[in-house]
Structures are given as C-alpha cells and as structure tokens.
Amino acid sequence: MSNPTIHGIIGYTITPFSADGQRVDLDALGRSIDRLINSGVHAIAPLGSTGEGAYLSDAEWDEVSAYSIKKVAKRVPTIVSVSDLTTAKAVRRARYAEEHGADVIMVLPASYWKLSDAEILAHYAAIGDSIGVPIMLYNNPATSGTDMSVELILRIFKQVENVTMVKESTGDIQRMHQLKLQSDVPFYNGCNPLALEAFAAGAKGWCTAAPNLIPQLNLSLYQAVLADDLNKARELFYRQLPLLQFILKGGLPATIKAGLRLTGLEVGNPRLPVFPLGEAGIGQLKALLSSV
Amino acid sequence: MSNPTIHGIIGYTITPFSADGQRVDLDALGRSIDRLINSGVHAIAPLGSTGEGAYLSDAEWDEVSAYSIKKVAKRVPTIVSVSDLTTAKAVRRARYAEEHGADVIMVLPASYWKLSDAEILAHYAAIGDSIGVPIMLYNNPATSGTDMSVELILRIFKQVENVTMVKESTGDIQRMHQLKLQSDVPFYNGCNPLALEAFAAGAKGWCTAAPNLIPQLNLSLYQAVLADDLNKARELFYRQLPLLQFILKGGLPATIKAGLRLTGLEVGNPRLPVFPLGEAGIGQLKALLSSV
Amino acid sequence: MSNPTIHGIIGYTITPFSADGQRVDLDALGRSIDRLINSGVHAIAPLGSTGEGAYLSDAEWDEVSAYSIKKVAKRVPTIVSVSDLTTAKAVRRARYAEEHGADVIMVLPASYWKLSDAEILAHYAAIGDSIGVPIMLYNNPATSGTDMSVELILRIFKQVENVTMVKESTGDIQRMHQLKLQSDVPFYNGCNPLALEAFAAGAKGWCTAAPNLIPQLNLSLYQAVLADDLNKARELFYRQLPLLQFILKGGLPATIKAGLRLTGLEVGNPRLPVFPLGEAGIGQLKALLSSV
C-alpha cells in the first residue's frame, strides 16, 4: 500500500450549486480547487462536512468525487471523505473514490442508531478490506453523533491495516495527548479554533476550510510551527482566530460560500434546510476578511 | 384538513429484509402489520426509527411507504415518518406518503450541520405547505442531533397550520409539563421507560415498537390510565418495564427483529453497521418475554 | 432501632435570620414550624438546603437543630439534615441531632474533591456506626457535586444497616424506576416539579419546602394519589406546578422567605452571596400565590 505523507494545511472544498440549488456547478468547483492549490495547501479534501457530502444524491456524490480527483490531478494528494449510514453504501463510495484515483479515504462513522464499539470497528474493517489506499479515521461527534474514544480509535488503528491516520475534531486537546502518549499514529486537527494548540501538541496537519478564504495565514501558522517559533505562531493564530470562530459558529458551508462570493467566486448557497449567510453575517465576514 | 384523532398505543413497524439484507420483505412486513392491528393498537407508524427508515434507499422507502399504507387499509390511522437531511427530499417523501393515503405525516428534523431555530421552522413550514394532512412534530435529539426547545415547538405549532401534534422523545418529563402548561397541543410519548409518567402527565398516546412483542401489556396500561386507576397502571408499568428498558438499550431494530423471530415471524436482520442481537441478548430477551 | 414510618408530605423549614443577618431568629423559626404542623404535613425536616444549613456556623447549626426538634416535640417525626465536608464533622452533627431527639438523620455527601464510591460508602458507614436512628440517604448532585448511581445507593442500603430510606433529587424518574425494580427501599422525591410522576412511580413521600406557602395543595395531591385518583392528582399537580417551578428556579431560601413575608411571617433574608428575591420576583410570587 502506498502511503502518501499527509501533513500541513489540508484544504476542504465546498460543493458549488447552481443558482436554483438543483445542480452541482463543476466549473466553479474546479476554480475553487485551483485557487486552493495555487495558494499552497498541502492536500485537498473534497466531500467533507464543508463539502455538504451528506446533502448530495448518490449520483451527485459520484460526480463531485470523480471530478475533484481529476481536477487535482495529483498536484497534491486528494483525501475523499466517505460517510454513509450503511456499511454497504460507505464501501461503495470508498471503492468508487479509489477507482477514480483518491490517494486517501476519510471515514466518519455516521449514525442514526447509536453504534457500539464492535459495530464501529466492523464498519472500518469492512471498508478497509474493500480498498487498497490508506484511510484517515475521522472522529467528529458533533456531526456524526458517534464519539469514538481514544481506546477505540487505537483498537481500530491496530486491527485495520490501512487505517493509518486520525483526524480528531472533538476540540478536546486531551484526546490528542492520549493519541501521542499511547501510539505513534499521525493525528490531524479538525477543530479550527484549536489550530495553535493542536500543532503545539504535535498534530501533523490541520484539516480546514479556512484556506478558501485566508490561505496565507493558515500556511504561515504551520510554517511558524515548523520553524519552532512559538511567539510567531501565537501571534499568527490570534490574528486569524476571530475568522476561525466566525466560520465555525456560522456553519462552514454558509460562511465559506458567502466568503468565496465576496472574493468573486460564485458558488451558490447551501442546500436547505441550511440557510445561506444572512445580511448581518455577510457584513461581519466582510469586516473580518478586511481586518486580517 | 381532516384531522384524525390519534390516541392510545401507536405501534411502530420494523422493516423486514431478506436473508441477504438486499431486499425488503414485503410479505413479512404485511404480516407484522396485521399482527399489530389484530392485537388492538390504535394506529400504525411505518418508517420510524424502528423501521430503519434512515437506512433505506429512496426506492425502498417509497415501496415500504406505499405498501404499509395499503396494507393498513384504514383499519386504523397510518402515520408515516418522514425524515431527510434536505428539505427538498423531506417534502418529496411527505407528498409521496400523502398521495398514497397516509393519514398523518411525522417529521423529525434530521441534521448534519446543526440547525438554527429559524432553519427548523422553515423546514416544517416547507413540508406543511406542500401537503394537506396533519403533521406530528417529532423531537428526538438522540437520533436526529437536533433538540427542539418547548418554545420552538410551540412556535412551529402556532405558525405551521398542519402541525397539530407533538411526539416528545427526550425522556424529560418536564418538556411535557411545559407543553401542557403553555398550550393545548396534544402530545405523545416516544420514550418507552417514560410510559407511565407521560400518561400521568397527560400524554394522549404512546408511540412504541413494543406492541410487536407485548401488545396486551401496552394496551392494558393505557386502559388503566383511561380508567383513572393509578395503582393498576403502576403495576402494569413495572411488569413491562424490564422489557422496555431492554429493547431501548439493545436498539429497537435489533431487539424487535430478534423478538419477532422468537415468536415465529422471520423479518431478517438490521442493516450493517447495526448488528443483529447477539446470543446473550437473545437469551435475555427470551427470558424477559416468558416472564411477562 | 426504632424506624418511624416516614411518608407523605415532608415539610422543609427555612432558617430565619434577624434583620442584620447576624443572628438566627428562633422565635420566627418556631412559628414557621407550628404553621407547617398545623397545616397537616407528615414530617418536619430542618437544616436542609432550604434551611441554609450549609451557611451556618457550627454553633448556629446546633442551636437550630436542638430548637427545631424540641419545638416539633414529636407531634410528627423530625428529620435533621446533616451534611459536612469532613466525615468527622458530619458524625458530630449526626450525634448531636440524635442526642437532641431527631427521629431520622438525612445525609447528603457534600464534596469539594470528587469522592469515589468507596469514599462515599465509608462516609455513610462512619455516620451509620455512630448513631442509632435511621438514615435517609440523600442524592442531590446539583448542590452536593456528588452523583450517587442507583448501584451505589443500593450498595450503601445493603451494607449500612441504618440507611433505610432514599431521597432522590436528580429529577430523573428513571432512578426511581431502578430503585423500585431492584429493591424494596422506600424512596422519596426531592424534585418539586417531579411530584406527580414520582408518586405515580411509587414514591412514599415528597420532601418539599412548598408547604410553607401552599400546604393544602401539596397535601391534596398526596391524598389523591392515596385514593388512586389519577385524574384528580394530575389536575392538582398542574394547578401548583407554576409555583413549584418558580420556587425551584428562584432558589428555595430566597423564594420561600419572600413568600412567608408576604403571608405575614418575617423570617429575614438568605445569607449573602445569595440574594433575597427582587421586586419583580416578589410581584410574580404574589400573583402565583393568589392564583392557586
């Protein structure tokens, strides 16, 4: 199994829709991908939470997946998020993404009925067995409804060969401490306002939609960490923190799409019931973007 | 708008699958519906949490919806659960169910991204505007990830004309107290171990999958409440409580399907990642069923 | 060990202070006790949460304890609440109360450092060993910071001979269900807005400060339950619920003291940092009292 080195700033793409919300706008998607890569991000992650993967039909999901991978064209690694309520559908998506050239598959165990540890492990094993590329395990109880303990994560890491990375989005830095003390699994931060501390704790990368709007600040923070310069990293972090808090609180699809529109790239609105950013929010976002 | 009187024991159906899990077994579904109605339940609710509605493809959902309504054939009211991540898809399902004869539509605001009160209200309004039958609002944060406050529920009740009933499944009896003190909306209990207290607090009905296994006990509890006989209601409640706790803790699809199998009706297993009930659980369930 | 039958409405006393807050006003205390007993409550409980037991000096605590027991004079049982951070001090208070004639000692395991189950058990055992009267175990994590699981409560009940009753104040009715299913320990409700459901679930009594203000409604609810009349119990419960919610939300010492003042019995204010009820609150309380 090839294992690309995933590190640094991992940029999440939005999924642009046509004005009536009915169609995916692939052209706008392509432009947003090019922007991210040109800005210097170290990897591209389509169809994550920001990418409204959960709100797409199967056909749309396939379309966005295949198009994104092709558009990235190996300039950087592509990490495709796969999340579905049934194991069968998650396996199908993982295979589809692998066949179309995904470098890494990210798996969030979505749930309706609460899952036991054994059920989650079996879910990861079934996906792992069906593909040959590495899997980044993704823990985000706020969206998935399933909180994987550090013990469970490490059990999966040991038992499912191609689970080789962990994205932790609980925002609880102690989880990263435990991963570090108890294993050598590379971990990545998925909680924007924890960016500084996650790097301090040894995170290998930061999974974030922020580079759609402020790539240079995101990248500079990572560079300061690599340069072992804590004072500079702190200063850069606090400079971007108000924006990071804003996009988290306002919802990533709504705020990132509004922000891209402000910078001249029309990507449509999120799908209902998620509202687009309101007038007041757009004003705040404008102010935040011009102040950084 | 016709508004059927929904009250008493509202029986939830499972969705039977073929042995390989690939196909819905409509014949078994029909038999399970007949059993429920023959036992005396006051309404039938297909495609709820117990019915694994969230784990079906769109085509399967339509199939189960149409078949269930036809099979019930107005012997009792049919309440079809509609829950989808996008408003557009939820509207489509609600219309489909209405067109096929559903008496009531139950709406749970499923979420991936957390929804604001305004977004939830707009979701209900969009569904309400698109159909002519009554809506039972369903609050169950444990599965939907969205907790609707009593204030929000009453706002929706006031603003969306065909939202005329509330199913409360938080298990917090104080929510029912608030509904009772602040409105005259009929409320229904969706938390099995709260059955006695919800009736004491004035719930008009109990939404439950238990009648698949112990219909007489469920119905007798309701009769005792109607007869104003608290001592008898308490005695009947504690008699069935161990089973109610067991099916809740073990997961309704897994335990109800195992229980139906024990009574001679083969309905297959839940879909992965949800496991079927294990050997130990089947033993416990057998003991519980024979002791009531 | 004598074991008085504790049941029904257990009235909690406030601790009146002089106008400057420096002194306990024993005369007012005596009058409040007489009022409660004359209204018909089945037991008197001094020095509980309502009685600001935690805010008294040792000398004041002893004074209130001895005076209350003497004033009740066995007209009904007296249940003295004993709660202290160290086991040694809790033992001293329990002995003091027993020596002065308390019928029952209520023990809340107050904590600063979180206590393990073994530490809590040892605390109860030490108090139990030092006195000869029954103990009512009191679980109220909201004030004590210690939540005792049903398993722990039943372990203490089995291992400490004179722990013979449980007061449950979490407000979680499922705790009472577990107590009922797993033991024959008499349980008492300490959460005012749960009064109806606790009785429905089989609670033997209701520990409440409300009889200082609305004794007839509290007693009538209990009588309706004894008479097996659920409809009447429900009607009586909802009649008093707004007041029960008000005194809970406003804080019992502040609201009960304000209410007693409204009825002509001056008992001073709570001790700072707890504020007396403000003007707006007094207005609401007046309205609530005149509407019941």
Next chain:
Amino acid sequence: MSNPTIHGIIGYTITPFSADGQRVDLDALGRSIDRLINSGVHAIAPLGSTGEGAYLSDAEWDEVSAYSIKKVAKRVPTIVSVSDLTTAKAVRRARYAEEHGADVIMVLPASYWKLSDAEILAHYAAIGDSIGVPIMLYNNPATSGTDMSVELILRIFKQVENVTMVKESTGDIQRMHQLKLQSDVPFYNGCNPLALEAFAAGAKGWCTAAPNLIPQLNLSLYQAVLADDLNKARELFYRQLPLLQFILKGGLPATIKAGLRLTGLEVGNPRLPVFPLGEAGIGQLKALLSSV
C-alpha cells in the same frame, strides 16, 4: 495598590496533618514550603484545593494562613486562597490574610445554591472592597459548582478594581482564547494536563501542585516557553504528562501527600472522606516518579 508581578510556576502547598489527622503539622508545612522555594518556584499558594482549605476549621485555616505567609517571608509572592460559602466569611479570611502579609488573594466563589452572575459579582465586589491587595479570580466549576463565563469574568475584572488576574481551571482552552482576544487580563492555567497549550495560548503562569514532586520539569517547561522553543517545550510536556494526569485523576491531596512521603517528607493523610492513596496507586506513583 501594589501589584506584584505573578508569573511562571506557582507552587501549591499541601496542608500536613498529624498522624491522627486531628492537628495541622506546621513544621512539615514549613519544610514543604522551603523545598518549593528552594526548587525555584515563582510564587507560593497556600490553602488552595490541594491545601484542603475547604476541610479546615476556621482556627486551622487562620493558623495555616499566618504560618505560611510568615514562612515564605517575601522570598517569593504568597497567594492565599480564600473560599467560603458566605460572603461574610470569605471577607473575614481575605482580611486576615492581608493583615498577615499575603501579596495576593485568590477567590473561588464556592456555592451550595447556584449563584447568579449578579450574586457572584457582588461577592467579588464585597471582598475587593474590604482589602487592598490584588485578587486573582479563580474559575473551577469542578470543585466550586459555579462556572463563570468569560463574559462574567471580564465584567468582574472591569468593575472590581483589585481583581487583576484570572486563574482558569476549566481545562477549556477556548476560554483562554476569549480572555486574550477580549481583554489584556493576565491569565493563569490551573489545569495540569493543559500546561503546554495554556502557555502556547499566552498564559502568564501555571498554578500547580506538581512542583512538590517534579519542580525541575515544571520549571524547564516554562523556561522553554520563555525561550520560544516549541519543540523543547513539547518534549518536556509529554515527559511530565503521565505524572500530571496521575495526580489529577488520583486527587491532588492524596497523590501529592503520598509523593512527598515517598521523598522522605511525612505530611500525613488527607482528611476523610477523602482516602489516602492506596497501595496500587503508590506503586504507580513510584514508577512514574522514577521514570521522569
């Protein structure tokens, strides 16, 4: 008002008891203070959570307070923790400590009845008005039962002149981010496993009992942060983290007292109901101490 610069490693003292637990062992207390100061800590904090301040009688509290301040003898600043359920008693202790030479008073708003923001503010204002030395506001809901929001903390900071520092012990790094973004109040970390990240976020000091056992590691971490060397700080942090987690989980009085005994300083046991560290725990602690 003189305002000593508090920074770096602020060492918390235990309160030694005689073998029978009845008496404070001032001699042992003196030796533990000398050890801390000789090791290089930047301030001494008696009577905190570790110091079992809440478990002492008033006379003992006065004795420990006066003795500690005298023993420190201005070699470093002394920060005396004052926490009491009533405002009157907290004021008395604050004055006592000031009169005996405390440089800073630390105030934790202990509660039995939940306090409103206005009540907490008035509590701080009353203490602030009664003394002339600076106050470090202390937020630790796990022990006090009162969680002060960042908004409330900043209101108190603005309105009570001598509240000039904040000790944050929730373990939620986002609280520190908010303090930093919204004010220039110096903040200190009171959550041991958050030491690295709190310094990364800009904390001016670390309030900790760990220097009783591993002062060099604690101090080196602070030095690495001052030297802007993130890699070294991270390495030093993970080296001491297992011990920091152990003393937090085991309870500071129990583990620190056991650790001091292992290093030859007998300080007795915690007061019941808090247990001394058991045999297994002592074994783990020994192993942890010898591995760092």
